Amino acid sequence: MSIEGPQSGFGGSTGAMVRDVPGQVGGSVWDSFAGLWWLVYTKPRNEKALAEDLERMGIGCFLPLARVRRRYSGRSVEATIPLFPSYLFFRGGEDQRLVSLRTNRVVRVIRVVEQERLEEDLRNIHLACRSDQPVDLYPGLRSGQRCRVVSGSLQGMEGVVLRRRGLCRVYVGVEVLGQSAELEIDPSLLEVIQ
Numbered sequence: 001m002s003i004e005g006p007q008s009g010f011g012g013s014t015g016a017m018v019r020d021v022p023g024q025v026g027g028s029v030w031d032s033f034a035g036l037w038w039l040v041y042t043k044p045r046n047e048k049a050l051a052e053d054l055e056r057m058g059i060g061c062f063l064p065l066a067r068v069r070r071r072y073s074g075r076s077v078e079a080t081i082p083l084f085p086s087y088l089f090f091r092g093g094e095d096q097r098l099v100s101l102r103t104n105r106v107v108r109v110i111r112v113v114e115q116e117r118l119e120e121d122l123r124n125i126h127l128a129c130r131s132d133q134p135v136d137l138y139p140g141l142r143s144g145q146r147c148r149v150v151s152g153s154l155q156g157m158e159g160v161v162l163r164r165r166g167l168c169r170v171y172v173g174v175e176v177l178g179q180s181a182e183l184e185i186d187p188s189l190l191e192v193i194q
Contacts, residue, residue, distance in 0.1 A: 033060030035092040037118050038100075039110040044151075046105040047082040053103045054090055061090035062122055064129050070186070081188070083129065089122060146193040149185065158193065159183075 042050050051063045064083035069076050082088075086107075090100065097109045112118045141147060141161050147170065149157045159170040162182060170185055 033091040035096065037112045037115055037122075038090050038092065038097055039112055039118075040088045040090060040100060041107045041110065042086050042088060043105055043107055044086060047086065047088050050088055050100070050103060050105040053105065054088075054100060057099055059090050059092050059096045059099065061088055062126070063088045064125050066129070083125070085188070089118075141187050141190060141192060147190040148193050149189050150191050152189050154185070154189075161190075 040050065047063055048065075051061050054061045065080050066083050067078060067080050070079050071077070090096065100106050100109055143161055145161050147159060147161055149155050161170055170183055170190070
């Protein structure tokens with residue numbers, strides 16, 4: 001499996017790279033494999049492992065990845081994370097769909113109705129990820145939106161996004177008491193509440 005993308009610095013806080021199919025020389029995943037595009041919703045944190053499993057089985061997949069810097073215990077660490085957490089794309093037929101389900105890494109496989117539209121979108125994502133431009137990994141988190149913490153010690157807590165710059169400032173209030181607090185939290189731990 002080849003990894004493509006910027007090899008230099010991160011141009012600020014993020015850069016991006018794309019995980020494509022093996023044996024690719026100048027082509028792209030959509031040119032290398034036949035069949036329909038499928039959207040896979042994976043179990044949490046199974047995107048990379050599923051991509052590797054599919055590669056071993058000869059199923060072409062597309063997993064956009066982004067490189068980010070995170071702070072853990074006071075030190076800066078580089079991490080490569082999925083651009084779309086819990087999602088991966090692959091090409092194939094019904095047999096490949098069933099094989100992907102048997103990996104025990106998949107929640108569901110979704111048939112893509114608008115194949116041409118998805119292919120165009122994936123080409124654009126591929127180009128964006130190969131560029132050296134910063135990528136906003138959590139554009140759905142905007143000021144004023146209600147959100148929920150999905151993992152970590154604060155899992156289940158709900159609040160309102162106050163502002164975004166690297167870490168999110170989240171407002172948590174106890175309305176009955178008329179009291180509130182703000183905390184900073186990594187946006188990868190949040191999901192928007194509709």
